[in-house]
Amino acid sequence: MAEHGNGESGAVVTAGEGESNGYAIDNPGLPPHRPRLADVDEKAAKRSERQVATLFLLSIIGTVIFFVGYFAVARMDQFDDYFEGMTALRVQNTLLGVGSALAMLGIGLGVVHWARTLMPDHEIVEDRKPLRKEADRAEAEQIVTDVIDETQIKRRPLLRNTLIAAALLAPLPAVVLFRDLDTSEDFGVERLRHSLWAEGVRLVRDPTGTPIRAADITIGSAMHVIPENLREISGHGERLSEKAKSVVLLMRMNPDDFNEQIPGREDWTHEGIIACSKVCTHVGCPVALYERHTHHLLCPCHQSTFDAAENFKVVFGPAGRPLPQLPITVDNEGFLIARSDFTEPIGPTYWERGQTDPEGDFPA
Numbered sequence: 001m002a003e004h005g006n007g008e009s010g011a012v013v014t015a016g017e018g019e020s021n022g023y024a025i026d027n028p029g030l031p032p033h034r035p036r037l038a039d040v041d042e043k044a045a046k047r048s049e050r051q052v053a054t055l056f057l058l059s060i061i062g063t064v065i066f067f068v069g070y071f072a073v074a075r076m077d078q079f080d081d082y083f084e085g086m087t088a089l090r091v092q093n094t095l096l097g098v099g100s101a102l103a104m105l106g107i108g109l110g111v112v113h114w115a116r117t118l119m120p121d122h123e124i125v126e127d128r129k130p131l132r133k134e135a136d137r138a139e140a141e142q143i144v145t146d147v148i149d150e151t152q153i154k155r156r157p158l159l160r161n162t163l164i165a166a167a168l169l170a171p172l173p174a175v176v177l178f179r180d181l182d183t184s185e186d187f188g189v190e191r192l193r194h195s196l197w198a199e200g201v202r203l204v205r206d207p208t209g210t211p212i213r214a215a216d217i218t219i220g221s222a223m224h225v226i227p228e229n230l231r232e233i234s235g236h237g238e239r240l241s242e243k244a245k246s247v248v249l250l251m252r253m254n255p256d257d258f259n260e261q262i263p264g265r266e267d268w269t270h271e272g273i274i275a276c277s278k279v280c281t282h283v284g285c286p287v288a289l290y291e292r293h294t295h296h297l298l299c300p301c302h303q304s305t306f307d308a309a310e311n312f313k314v315v316f317g318p319a320g321r322p323l324p325q326l327p328i329t330v331d332n333e334g335f336l337i338a339r340s341d342f343t344e345p346i347g348p349t350y351w352e353r354g355q356t357d358p359e360g361d362f363p364a
């Protein structure tokens with residue numbers, strides 16, 4: 001490796017010192033090296049050191065803010081009052097976002113500032129040469145040693161210690177977020193497996209809660225419905241969570257328009273009335289658009305399209321599986337009711353989705 005200058009910060013490389021090496025234009029060399037303030041003034045170097053350490057401390061503070069947002073702010077479903085719950089949710093999201101941004105930015109900016117102000121900035125030219133063996137290995141080791149020396153990490157313990165602390169703490173928010181994949185009963189994905197739908201639960205209009213007579217649904221119409229037992233849930237946050245899982249799209253088509261149905265689902269519809277989860281199986285947007293002539297349901301987020309005439313199978317877009325169908329029938333009074341809960345978890349795919357349900361309701 002040939003260095004221009006003596007390899008120390010502040011080395012001067014003279015323009016025009018190169019040779020032509022057979023090229024038409026002489027190698028102009030490198031421009032003269034201009035030392036930075038921190039190269040020539042120890043006070044400036046100390047100032048830069050403090051600035052870098054401050055950025056690492058900012059990262060540490062960001063990680064702490066993240067944890068405060070995650071653990072100290074009450075969850076939305078712990079509030080009875082909707083507006084208090086929403087305020088808590090906003091505060092929590094702000095703390096999580098600001099905290100993780102500061103944690104990452106602090107380390108990133110600190111390392112960049114360190115490299116720009118304190119690490120040597122001399123130019124290095126490395127010529128091509130044939131590969132050797134032991135000599136190359138020794139040279140590579142020397143390069144690593146030089147880089148460590150050039151970072152000045154050994155003689156600036158403040159930088160080393162704040163960097164180690166920031167780097168150790170910064171990944172912790174990700175570890176905590178993975179806690180949401182906990183499969184225990186009250187916390188985590190198990191709560192996604194079941195909704196409020198159950199045998200005999202009436203389908204009602206949202207938000208009035210009016211039951212729906214099968215005879216009132218005209219061919220070609222589509223509506224958004226919720227389970228009647230939703231109103232029995234008292235906490236506003238909990239009610240919203242359950243509503244998000246249970247919301248259903250109901251539509252009626254000519255029974256002759258149905259294509260071949262999945263075996264076992266022949267009695268899941270009532271005289272052309274069919275129901276499915278409104279939560280898109282891609283990443284969970286509400287599927288909202290029904291095209292009565294093609295019987296296609298469209299998710300506006302990424303254009304996944306589902307065919308209601310064929311058990312809501314995916315006909316276009318990134319969704320990986322059909323919308324879960326809700327088995328329905330009518331009660332003695334002619335009102336639409338569910339035959340059971342969904343027979344598969346609603347919403348986007350998640351890792352544990354295919355695992356055997358502890359209660360044995362869903363297939364593995």
Ligand code: FES
Nearest residue numbers: 280282283299302
């Ligand atoms: S969320 Fe529906 S297509 Fe992406």
